[in-house]
Amino acid sequence: MAVLQERMSKKALRLHPEDNCVVSLIDIHKGDLVVYEDGTIMANSDVDIGHKISISTIKIGEKVYKYGASIGSATALIEPGDHIHTQNLTSDYIVGFRH
Amino acid sequence: MLGYLRKDGQIGIRNTVQVVFLVECAHHVSKAVAESFQNDVQYFGFPGCYPSDYGHRLVRSLCTHSNVGAVLLVSLGCENFDRNRLEKEIQGSGRPCRTLVIQESGGTSQTIEKGRGIVSDMLREIASTERKEIQFCDLIIGTVCGGSDGTSGLTGNPAVGRAFDKLLSENAICMFEESGELIGCEQHMMARAISPDVSLDIYAAMTKARSYYSTMGLGSFSNGNAVGGLTTLEEKSLGAYAKSGDGKISGVIRPTERPTKPGLYLMDVVPDGEPRFGFPNINDTSEIIELIATGCHLILFTTGRGSVIGSVISPVIKVCNNPQTYDRLSEDMDINAGRIISEGASLDDIADEIIAAIAGVASGELSKAEKLGHVEFVLTYKDFKYGMTDCH
Secondary structure, three states: OHHHHHHHOEOEEOOOOOOOEEEEOOOEOOOOEEEEOOEEEEOOOOEOOOOEEEOOOEOOOOEEEEOOEEEEEEOOOEOOOOEEOOOOEEOOOOOOOOO | OEEEEOOOOOEEOOOEEEEEEOOHHHHHHHHHHHOOOOOOEEEEEOOOOOOOHHHHHHHHHHHOOOOEEEEEEEEOOOOOOOHHHHHHHHHHOOOOEEEEEHHHOOOHHHHHHHHHHHHHHHHHHHOOOOEEEOOHHHOEEEEEEOOOOOOOOOOHHHHHHHHHHHHHHOOOEEEEEOHHHOOOOHHHHHHOEOOHHHHHHHHHHHHHHHHHHHHHOOOOOOHHHHHOOOOOHHHHHHHHHHHHOOOOEEEEEOOOOOOOOOEEEEEOOOOOOOOOOOOOOOOHHHHHHHHHHOOOOEEEEEEOOOOOOOOOOOOEEEEEOOHHHHHHHHHHOOEEOOHHHHOOOOHHHHHHHHHHHHHHHHOOOOOHHHHOOOOOOOOOOOOOOOOOOOOO
């Protein structure tokens, strides 16, 4: 029961009603049910604290919204539960980070 | 809070002697002089040998900072820095100031010895500096963030913004900065301008920042930002922007342009003209030094990944955004804003802690970085088109 409660406790924050991603508040593991203010999503991969998880389908070229503002455009199809990061999101301004 | 009243009318929260090298060649001697004393004797300087209006302006502003009681200038002797002009300017502010020229003082050992004697005399002289009760309206407070991660925009940054809102209601001067780290927030900031002129100034500063960083080919974004969950520059910007709170933006200032009225100011740190000397700010310390050179009595530094730095001249209060980082680095952190995530603390709870920390540090309590002996500084070359009539 405690395990179930742990798996169901609030783990992410939707910062704005228009956001299509949530921000993890703890380290999340693949398969975890991620509870946020107004919904639940199953994580498709491990997601560390502070990282973003998609809560909707975002097609290539569509915007990712956080804080109610665009933080860039999708470079790959993003499914609900996907980790959103450098592999599928890029800046609409200038290059931020190069490996 | 009890401050130190300077002869030029400024009120400081520290009473330091600064040993200042005017070229890298005088760095070792300055360091040796300063490090033979305690916390209240520090050293910094300008490393370059080529002349620089910006360098002179920054060093002058730092030497005449409200937290500085007296200054010993250390020159090698052949560098281009105009030491005579600087000495006169510092003395003109009412501060004791002496200059040692290594080439005329018998070399390293003898200059260090003479420097120690001079600093001892200065410490005795400034010990009798008049004290004065101060309020938040007497303070200039700056904020920077460093080592940002995905928690920064959720905890410490908005908490500092909330603290700024409270300080502004007490008529303090608050500053946020690094226009290049606010790219993507232009429209939000312009909507908060106190007047149409300020809105245009914000637009101009942000257009310059975008152009400058585009030319450099790289925005202000580190590997650690990405590991911490930030993906794009505009995402990092939105989190950083939260430090400014909800107050009206009263003006755009460049380094050393000290506001005379209470309010919230954006510091434009991106050089004017074509890029000449590389990235505007090479690290967090260069941002902190510019804020201090613009009068900040203390700095609120928010960090997610975990920065440990402090600064010369003004205390740095570190606000840790990430509860995991706080557990690892609590020795270095003054405030655990990560409690918003780990314990459900409110932004107001953390903002109140920040205000209490400001009151404590402004009353003489040492911040964590001060206790640990952090006195970082960096000064590099930049160009700004400062107004012809502005001679401060």
